[in-house]
Structures are given as structure tokens and as C-alpha cells.
Amino acid sequence: MSKKTLKVTLVRSPIGTRESHRATVLGLGLKKINQIRELEDTPAVRGMINKVSYLVRVE
Template sequence: MAKSEQQKTVKVQLVRSPIGTKESHRATVRGLGLRKLNSVSEIEDTPAVRGMINKIDYLVKVL
């Protein structure tokens, strides 16, 4: 339990609309927990999450 409390997290903000993007990119936005523009999601920093962020880097901003 102490180890999970020290997990690194990353904050991601949706800054561009996913309308008109590929379906897989829209699914990635939803998978990161982002809904509306400027919504912020704090998620665990793992290689999988980093890959998702890299895939839609033109839509999001890392805080």
C-alpha cells in the first residue's frame, strides 16, 4: 500500500477538440478520462499512458 501512494502521476488537459479526428484518437482521449475541452485528468504515469499521450499530443497538454 505504501508503494502505491508513491506512484508518480501526470496531469493531462484536453486543449483541442477531438471532433474530426480518427476514431482511435477519440477513443484514446476518452481512455485518458478526458471529456470536455480544458478538462484535466490526473493519471498514473506508466509507459502505456505515455504512449497514449504521445499518440494524441496535438490534442492535449501535459501539466
């Protein structure tokens, strides 16, 4: 049984955003612009992506 994954890319800098949004980006494992992470498709991850949707791109 294969797990569903999402490719998340940081496309904008979190500098100047709310502290909670910066923490969410770090929680997703993103530190540098254009860094890509493959994350498991769970409701928690979806919520984090939704919160910082203006900073990331999802494939």
C-alpha cells in the first residue's frame, strides 16, 4: 500500500511574515527558497500548507 505524498516548494521568503507562519514553514521542513520537500498527505500537513499557501507551491 503506497502512501500519498505532496511535493511542497518554498517560493517566497517568510521574512516579514507573522511568527506563527515562519514556524509553520519550518514545521514543514522548508528552510531555503526553492527547497522541495515530499510530505505525507495528512489533514495536519494540509492545514499547515493552507495556512502558508501564499509562501509555498504544492504539486
